[in-house]
Each structure stands twice: as C-alpha cells, then as structure tokens.
Amino acid sequence: MARFSVLMVAASTACLAASCVSAAAAESDVKKSAPARVEATNDAKIKKITLTPKAAERLGILIDEVRADPSGRRIVPYAAVLYDLTGKTWVYISADPLTFVRGAVVIDTIKGDNAYLADGPPTGTKVLAAGVPEVFGTEVKVGH
Structure with a gap:
C-alpha cells in the first residue's frame, strides 16, 4: 500500500508539472499571436x-x-x-x-x-x- 501511495504522489507530481509546462506554453502562444x-x-x-x-x-x-x-x-x-x-x-x-x-x-x-x-x-x-x-x-x- 505504501508503494502504491508513493507511485500515486509521483504520478500526480508529474501530471501537475506537465500541466504547468502546458499552461506556460499556452500563455507563450497567446503572446505570440496577440491581435x-x-x-x-x-x-x-x-x-x-x-x-x-x-x-x-x-x-x-x-x-x-x-x-x-x-x-x-x-x-x-x-x-x-x-x-x-x-x-x-x-x-x-x-x-x-x-x-x-x-x-x-x-x-x-x-x-x-x-x-x-x-x-x-x-x-x-x-x-x-x-x-x-x-x-x-x-x-x-x-x-x-
């Protein structure tokens, strides 16, 4: 069970990091395509x-x-x-x-x-x- 919790925390951290990178990339795209x-x-x-x-x-x-x-x-x-x-x-x-x-x-x-x-x-x-x-x-x- 402890191993499962560690894996879940690691997976959650990876997902959060990926979404932060994705959000930063999206913000960068908005700046590039300003009207x-x-x-x-x-x-x-x-x-x-x-x-x-x-x-x-x-x-x-x-x-x-x-x-x-x-x-x-x-x-x-x-x-x-x-x-x-x-x-x-x-x-x-x-x-x-x-x-x-x-x-x-x-x-x-x-x-x-x-x-x-x-x-x-x-x-x-x-x-x-x-x-x-x-x-x-x-x-x-x-x-x-």
Whole structure:
C-alpha cells in the first residue's frame, strides 16, 4: 500500500508539472499571436499600431483616403475622425497595410458623412475609416 501511495504522489507530481509546462506554453502562444502590436514613435504620446489580419477582419477595418473636392479642399470620411478627451481631432494614417499612426487634423466643416479639413495629411493619404475607436483603445491600452 505504501508503494502504491508513493507511485500515486509521483504520478500526480508529474501530471501537475506537465500541466504547468502546458499552461506556460499556452500563455507563450497567446503572446505570440496577440491581435495587435503597439510600438513607440518619435512622439511619446502617440503609438504605432499594427493589427494581425484576423484582428483587422474582426474589427471590420476599412481604409479610405484623403480626397479633394473640386476647389481643392481636403475631405476625409467623418467616421475617420477621432476626438480625444481634450477635443483635439485626429485620423489614423495607414502608411503600411494594417499599420496605423494617429495624425492631427483640423476640421473646417462637417457636411453629412464628410469632414472638410483646414489642416491635416495631404490628398491621397490612406486613413482608417472604420474601426477607429477600437484602434484608439488599443493604442491607449483601454481594457489592459
């Protein structure tokens, strides 16, 4: 009976050790497959966000671009505009696929679904048009 108890303790210890290793491996896999990578930029208050394709799909990410009306005024979709807690306005610029950096804009006028810019990125710049609040939450670590 004593031999049986020793074998049971040894078997239990082996199982616990295996499950700890398995849990550590699973945690490591989660870190490797994080839905977004957040990196520093030259501005300590602004981070560069890179999403995985799966995260972009889940968030319904859409990219548009800064357009110009016939008079040359720059336009972005109003859905692309982000207001921070101080009321400053931003858009997420996408220089690389699934990578976004917040850039300041100054809104001149809002008409319907369009925001006319007094200042901001040049015409043709790709901007995030859907998923903006989620990317901002990732940048400022809401829920982390």
